């Protein structure tokens with residue numbers, strides 16, 4: 001009898017380019033529309049996002065690699 005559970009699905013790596021762990025503060029939704037993307041000084045990217053669920057808008061600033 002072999003009880004081998006070869007389901008090695010651990011790390012989701014870093015392939016989630018859209019929402020990187022971001023969640024809406026109001027409803028907890030993780031899906032956003034990106035209204036615009038803009039480059040900021042210092043190699044940063046500013047994104048204006050809108051929650052698909054409650055339409056709350058927020059701005060995220062990401063460090064570009």
Ligand SMILES: [Zn+2]
Nearest residue numbers: 024027051054
């Ligand atoms: Zn929301």
